[in-house]
Amino acid sequence: MTKILYVSPEAPVADAAPDTERRAMSAGGLRIGILDNSKGNADHLLSFLIEGLRAQVPIASVVSRRKPASSRPAENNVLDDLVKEADCVVSAMAD
DSSP states (O other): OOOOOOOOOOSSGGGSOOOOOOOOOBTTBEEEEEEEOOOTTHHHHHHHHHHHHHHHSOEEEEEEEEOSOTTSOOOHHHHHHHHHHOSEEEEEOOO
C-alpha cells in the first residue's frame, strides 16, 4: 500500500478542526477535487500534483473548480460540488 503524506497549512495544528469523518477509497480509485485559487501558475502546480498522484495511487476521477479571484472565498455551490464529487480536495497558491 502506498503511503500518502498529508500537509495541512493550518497552524497551530491543535487549533485545527478534528477529522471526524473517514471516507473509504472506492474500488475504482480516489476521486480528487481541485480548487484553483486563480493565482498565476496555480493551475500548473495543481496539474503537476495530479500527475504525481496518478503515479502513486489509483485515481478514478479529477473534478476541478476555480475561484473567481484569489482574494475571494469559493462560492457555496462550488464547495458543495467538491464535497459531493471528491474524496479529498487539494487547493494551491502559486505565482
